[in-house]
Amino acid sequence: MEIPEKLLKPYSPSKTEGRIYELWEESGYFNPDNLPARHNEPFSIVLPPPNATGTLHIGGAIMTVIEDIMVRYKRMQGFKTLWLPGTDHAAIATNSKVEKIMQKEESKSRHDIGREAFVARVEKFVEENRGALKHQISRMGASLDWSREAFTFDEKRNVGVRTAFKRMYDAGLIYRGNRIVNWDPKGQTTISDDEIVYEERTARLYTFKYSKDFPIAISTTRPETKVGDTAVAVHPDDERYKQYVGKEYDLEFAGAKLHIKIVADEAVDPEFGTGALGVTPAHSQIDADIATRHKLPTIQVINEFAKMTDAAGPLIAGQKVLHAHEMVEDWLWGKGLLQPEDIKDIKQNIATAERTGGVIEPLPKLQWFVNVNKTIPERGDKTLKELMQDAVKVGGIKFLPERFENVYFNWINNLRDWCISRQIWYGHRIPVWYKGDELYVGVEAPEGGDWTQDDDTLDTWFSSGLWTFSTLGWPEETPDLKLYHPTDVLETGYDLIFFWVARMILMSQFLVGEVPFKTVYLHGLVRNDKGEKISKSLGGNVDPIEIADTWGTDALRMALIVGVGPGSDSKLSNEKLKAYKNFANKLWNMARFVMEHEASNAKFKTQNSKLIQELDEIVKDVTLDMDNYRFYLAAEKIYAFTWHEFADIYIEEAKKTGDPEKFCALHFAFCDLLKLLHPFMPFITEEIWQTMRGGKTILMIEEWPV
């Protein structure tokens, strides 16, 4: 056989990859509707939608690669394989990113340009980014069905979100309530419990009495909030304070008039500080809980701008929280209520907002919530919490690695009602309209004038939670939805268990009445040579496209996969990339050798060939690994066999003996090895296949060897 010119030179990814991806796209086989008839049984994965804010980072690359491996494997096995792409509008992330850009470039805030102009601006930004993102995902070799591409904020998904809201509202699972929320003064919005990042800081713990006459000393790190106190709580068994429980005191503290009741509550730790807790119901979740139990009044003394309200009293009203802190401290010194020994440094976890870094200020606010503890008659009187537990306990969802199931259950046990309304502008507007005292909830705006829609938008995870079925056409009963839902595998990073995996289970269990997926494969974080976290926010950015340019996409894929089991963090090093780049070239030369020595006329008996016997073993072994999601092992095994058995032993042997039967066996085995390798190194294997077969068939849909 004549050897093409290109095989005489080293393998060139840059001259190959674009052309091969086009070949695949033109074949139409990314779309399961176009697959040959043997592809019957469905297999589906939805791509975790990358944020439309930016470029593909290394975490997005590993996600893409793992899923592409699964999908290519299943497609070759004959499944009607759908891998559905999309992007996430990532409401809060995008909103704050555009705000940052505007602040930096024009020193303007979103309030300066108004809602409409701001949203238009964000949409423009998103449109520019989405195209780039698609290109980058394709560069990884992703065999995604682009004809079904979705966006969490497109019209169809919008209908899905409004429908979900309406159905949950009608079922009493969504309610509007005045409760303590996590307020981010910097981002000017509420955030959910999961969007809080705790930072350890040293804080000063002050111990003092409200006034000379008050019998009990309290401890606090935030004296300025004490103007909002309505009680002092002690442990019921605390002998020191038993005589005071039930008594009430009127006093003046830092210019504010307080009415303090002494209450006994189990939540108080008698060992901490003085064992007495000044209860500030408006600005602490635990205090709010105590206040509810003891029917205490709530006084809001801090506003949305982290300034003291008028209720804080004339001394500090209008002051910023930090300044008020100093003023109250000064007041305490001046009144002789504080001595140097009353101030201690303690370690404290301070709550900050994930996106803006702003210090969270708990505030009472009228917001929308998802009730996770309400029983649902149409779902067997279970609560959302229980439905989420059932999905894993009896619904058959398996986590990989299994240990994350405990993490999941632990999260559910601690779950409170989910605050879903946000005061940012970019996102799904809450489908609620008001007219006077009337309230209307609907998929579309109510008929007639005078209705005003709720200003708030929904938590971005509300729409992400619908992703497995909103992408398939829900709420319509589409053929796609019937065929591909529940999806087979959900593959994502373990850091998204709470944000996303749990929310998808919640939404699917209630809205569709089934689990959203059967297996959850969780990948770890990719770190650099030094073991540091590679992330956009921390700098030290590693661009997967740059790596693919330098080493070839196939080498990058192998480097990301080999030796990296689910759930474990990994390191990406140049040594590893080099090793697999070399492997690609080795494979290239094997192809040349096999083609040069093709002995198509020779007869050979496979049962007599040791190579073929060993090949059978490796096929069985690798197939078992693939079925059990051990891609890191499968890849390594094929690599080792191809190089160190097939090439080092069998090619050398054939060279020495010149036996035509041996060359024939080589040819046969090499074709199977290309198939085994294809999910991992799709570009070079397809390129070799095309060269050997003269473009007659396409490796992507060849049958997986058995």
Add this chain to the structure above:
RNA sequence: GGGCGGUUAGCUCAGUUGGUAGAGCAUUGUCUUGACGUGACAAGGGUCAGAGGUUCGAAUCCUCUACCGCCCACCA
């Protein structure tokens, strides 16, 4: 305060149900052999964190300890 993960060759990591340790890279030596020097052959290198236990036998199971890392939690 709970929970989880890690600790195996210089480096990065495998080791699926327990049977006297493996890979890649790195190091050293040999090979200017027409598939490939991005190669081949070969060599060196580990008391599998420590202690105890179960077992005929443990890197692998159990207990404890140490260090590193992560997650969760309403100690104000």
